[in-house]
Structure formats: structure tokens, C-alpha cells
Amino acid sequence: MPKMLAAYLPGNSTVDLREIDRPQPGIGQVLLKMKASGICGSDIHYIYHKHLGDDPRTSYQGVVAGHEPAGQVAELGAGCRHFKPGDRVAVYHISGCGFCRNCRKGFQISCTDPQRAAYGWQRDGGHAEYLVADERDLVHLPDTLSYRDGCFISCGVGTAYEAVLRGNISGSDAVLVVGLGPVGMAALMLAKGRGARLAIGVDTQPDRVETARKLGLLDHGLVAGPDALGAINELTKGGAAVAIDCSGNPRGRVLALQATRTWGRCVYIGETGKVEFDVSDDLLHRQRTIYGSWVTSVHNMDQCCEDLDAWGLHPHDIITDAFPLEKAPEAYALMAGGRSGKVIVEFPD
Secondary structure, eight states, X not given: OOEEEEEEOOSSSOOEEEEEEOOOOOTTEEEEEEEEEEEOHHIIIIIISSOOOSOTTTSOOSOOXXXXXXXXXXXXXXXXXXXXXXXXXXXXXXXXXXXXXXXXXXXXXXXXXXXXXEBTTTBOOSSBSEEEEEGGGEEEOOTTSOHHHHXXXXXXXXXXXXXXXHTTOOTTOEEEEEOOSHHHHHHHHHHXXXXXXXXXXXXSOHHHHHHHHHTXXXXXXXXXXXXXXXXXXXXXXXXXXXXXXXXXXXXXXXXXXXXXXXXXXXXXXXXXXXXXXXXXXXXITTTOEEEEOOXXXXXXXXXXXXXXXXXXXXXXXXXXXXXXXXXXXXXXXXHXXXXXXXEEEXXXX
């Protein structure tokens, strides 16, 4: 049996590199030669620092890490009909049962069946030279999009794209994004792609604001503080039509809501924690709508790829660092520092 290198996360802020058998695709599965595999903030928070393995349906189960895979189809298992060897693909990172209501809608992320399994969490992910994926979880990459684009689309960009859809962003809208990590910067990029007339970004770290500015993702960048709300209201003449919170921080969430104009839309996609606000003053009396959004659907991930192709945009511009698999420990340490852009593991051709 051929061997390959793979990265595991034991949970004590380390990465364990192991040599394992190369997998073989089963019925309805494909073998992918990995090309790029992203590191997500959830990998850092939930697995890298603290091994969570109590609930076998949702927690990391000691599998090959990496839930943002992109690669090339190398081999087909029996029954595959829609992809062929050589196809370039991204992988929707949750494999659902295919039959519950959420799966029927394409939102495998919300699958209610016990067999639901996330790549890199409950089944082997992309931090290895080869990955076995279910054919139904694959999304074609247009020729204009790189494998770097593809791995970022597999989770982070897909999550940002769903927020842009929930907010129904158009050319009429001033848009605010709170939290300028990789997902926040992707949200700004996609908002511009949808025609947002004004894009404002806020972060606690000045260097992240400056990075977003250098990438041309925002019209105005603000460092979070007591004057941020007033500055946003002045720039937007009363508040953003759409605000997206990517910070997952209580103060960031309140800022996003309070900076949303009357009758505006506020989308929460930043994970973990709580938020507290005055229901009457901050929500009801301003006729605001709050949307909660978790990842995206397979259909919308397909559409995201098509839109990025049509708009000539590349999420890989947000990737600041790429490491070979042999240096995965360095990649995770950098991402855990919280001061980089997107960090990925990249594989040679």
C-alpha cells in the first residue's frame, strides 16, 4: 500500500505529522490529489488549542486535519458519473446524509442525521497528499480560479458569500464589515463584487485594517474604539444598509447592529460567544433585521465560483502565507497568532 504524509491535531497547540496509507475511493467517492488546503479560524479555536472529542457527531475525532480542501480528481470509485480524472475541484466540507430537509436544500452543514461528517473533523481532511471525498460534495473550479482560491472557497469564502446573499447586497448599499480576518476580508471582496457603493471595514488591529486597504477591499477603514460608531454613521449618512459581523466579539456584534441604518439588515457569521443589546432601542424601534448565517449551501458555493469568475475576483489575494505540508506546524502557529491573513498548506504539482 503506498504511503503518504498527513497532519493531525492532538489538541495541545501542536501538529503531529504521520506517514499513513494512501486511501482508496469507495462507491460514489473520488480520490483527490491535494493541491491546497486552508487553515480556518475554527480549526485553531476548537481543535489546535483545545482537543474537543466528546460528541462524535460534531467534535474532532482524531482524523487527518483540514476542512478547506481543493485538488484534482485522480481516481474514481464505482458509481461516479459527474466528475472525471483531471477535474479541478473544491470540496464542500460537510458530507451529509443527503435526505434530511437541510441536505435536500444543499445545506449539509445543518444535516440532522448522525452520519453527518465534516472533512478534517469526523472524517479525513485535506492536510494530506491525497483525500477521499464523496462525489456529491465536489464543486467544479472554473479555469480562472486557482487551487488557492478553491481551498478558501471551501469554507471561509463560502461563509462570507452566504452572508452577502442573506444581506441581499446590491449597488444601492453601503456595507459595513466588522472583523477583518480572512472571512471579513472575503466579505468585503464579495460585497464589492455585488456592486456595493461603499465598503467600510472595522477591526481592533490597525495592521489588519491596513492590509484590507492595501488589497483595495474597502473605501474606509476604521480601528475599533469609542468613536467608530459615530464615524460610520457620518460616512454612511445614518448607518450601513447591510452590516456583517465576522468578529464573533460581543462589542463587535453590538457595533454592527447599532451601525445598521433604520430598516437595514445585520448578518452575524462570527462564531462563539454572546451578545447583549437593548431590544427596543437597537432593534425594534429601528426596524432592523438580524440574520444568523452558518457556512453556505453546495448550490451557493457553486454560484460563488461562477460569480468570482464573472467578476474577475480572486480570494487568493487574501492569502498571505503558504507552507508545504512538512511545515504544517509553522503554518498553524502563524495562523494561531491572529495577525496574518489567510494561511494555507500547499502541495507541489
